[in-house]
Amino acid sequence: MRLLASFLIGLIFGLGLVISQMINPAKILGFLDISGNWDPTLLVVMGAALVTTLIGYRLVLGRPKPLLDAAFHLPTKTAIDRPLLIGAAIFGLGWGMAGLCPGPGISAAALGGVSPWAFVAAMLAGMQLQRVIKV
Amino acid sequence: MENFTPLSAAIGGGLIGISAVLFMAVNGRVAGISGIVAGALTPIRGEWPWRLAFIAGLFIAPLFVWLFSAEKPPVVFTHPLWLTVLGGLAVGFGARLGGGCTSGHGVCGMARLSKRSIAATGTFMSAAVVTVFVLHRVLGF
Numbered sequence: 001m002r003l004l005a006s007f008l009i010g011l012i013f014g015l016g017l018v019i020s021q022m023i024n025p026a027k028i029l030g031f032l033d034i035s036g037n038w039d040p041t042l043l044v045v046m047g048a049a050l051v052t053t054l055i056g057y058r059l060v061l062g063r064p065k066p067l068l069d070a071a072f073h074l075p076t077k078t079a080i081d082r083p084l085l086i087g088a089a090i091f092g093l094g095w096g097m098a099g100l101c102p103g104p105g106i107s108a109a110a111l112g113g114v115s116p117w118a119f120v121a122a123m124l125a126g127m128q129l130q131r132v133i134k135v
Numbered sequence: 136m137e138n139f140t141p142l143s144a145a146i147g148g149g150l151i152g153i154s155a156v157l158f159m160a161v162n163g164r165v166a167g168i169s170g171i172v173a174g175a176l177t178p179i180r181g182e183w184p185w186r187l188a189f190i191a192g193l194f195i196a197p198l199f200v201w202l203f204s205a206e207k208p209p210v211v212f213t214h215p216l217w218l219t220v221l222g223g224l225a226v227g228f229g230a231r232l233g234g235g236c237t238s239g240h241g242v243c244g245m246a247r248l249s250k251r252s253i254a255a256t257g258t259f260m261s262a263a264v265v266t267v268f269v270l271h272r273v274l275g276f
Contacts, residue, residue: 003188005161010189013154013166013238014196018208020147021140023197025219026211030138032267038136044144045151046241052152053246060156066163073164075244077234080254087233088240088255090225092262096270098222099214101237102230103168103193105223108210110194111201115212119223126227127173133228 002068014107020045023108025099025115032096094126155243158189165247167239168193169230214276233259 021027022045030039065071095101100108100119108116158166162185175186201207212219230236233255235244240259244252270276 002162002185005157006185006188007192009154009157009161009166010192011196011199012150012157012192013168013189014193015200016147016150016152016154017193018147018197018200019150020144021208022147024209024211026209026213027138029213029267032263033271034264035268035272037138039138040136041138041140041144044141045148046237048145048148049151049155049242050148050246052149053155053242056152056156057159057246060160063160066159067161069161069163071163072159074247075165075234075249075251078249078251080251084233084251084255085258087229087231088258089229089262091229091233091236092259093266094222094225094227094229095237095259096222096263096266097214098219098226099212100219100222101168101226102172103236103238105226106168106172106190106193107197110197111207111210113210113212115216115219116210118216118220119226122220122223123227124172124176126224126229127169127176127231128227129224130228130231 005068013103016045016049017104017107023100023104023111025108028095028099028101028104032099151238151242152246155238155246159243165239165243167235167243169227169236170234170239173231214270218270218276229259 017023031042098119105119109120155166171186175183197208240252240255
């Protein structure tokens with residue numbers, strides 16, 4: 001049950017990415033390149049996702065527990081610390097170089113080609129690397 | 136701004152939001168892709184099957200769209216492969232160090248009005264804009 005639910009929810013997420021063209025690096029770079037022919041699409045995607053989530057979370061988090069788990073597992077960290085800011089800056093650097101972030105990378109890989117698969121492989125390597133290197 | 140596609144952006148963004156809300160309603164967690172993927176790399180019993188199922192959904196989605204539309208959804212890389220690979224490394228490393236990515240901080244965290252996520256999103260957006268500016272206008276990529 002949990003497997004099926006997770007699959008379907010992942011599918012909806014992916015459909016959102018594909019329909020909004022967020023799996024296309026050229027589209028992402030068109031947004032990030034503010035000095036060129038700027039494409040505000042990403043801002044609308046994030047805005048729509050944010051408003052939907054903001055309203056939905058209000059409804060869901062008022063419930064005593066989630067449908068298929070004993071309790072909500074919300075992030076507990078609140079500090080704006082060095083790892084957060086350095087990590088976010090490195091993430092942004094990579095996002096600008098590749099034009100892809102984790103979700104879109106995985107969806108783009110499904111359509112084939114060397115570049116998205118190379119991106120995903122490098123991303124997984126970067127995740128593993130973070131476990132060994134201390135910043 | 137002739138590349139601007141607001142309608143499909145709003146529909147797609149809405150679907151991403153619905154997915155994030157359903158994920159919270161069902162699994163009680165924020166739908167942060169980098170966290171879900173990183174968790175799938177370290178197999179903990181009872182934990183990683185649902186993570187792999189979510190990733191499988193993410194992977195199937197473009198094929199699903201391709202099946203029902205006339206053409207393959209475009210995925211165009213304008214940067215060289217080595218830059219994509221280097222970017223991938225930084226994306227994976229930075230997302231884990233910073234505790235989230237575009238989905239976890241940018242959508243879910245901001246929707247919870249988390250100051251941490253707002254700071255992270257502001258930081259990675261700025262870093263990405265500066266990176267693309269330097270790559271395109273200074274280095275000529």
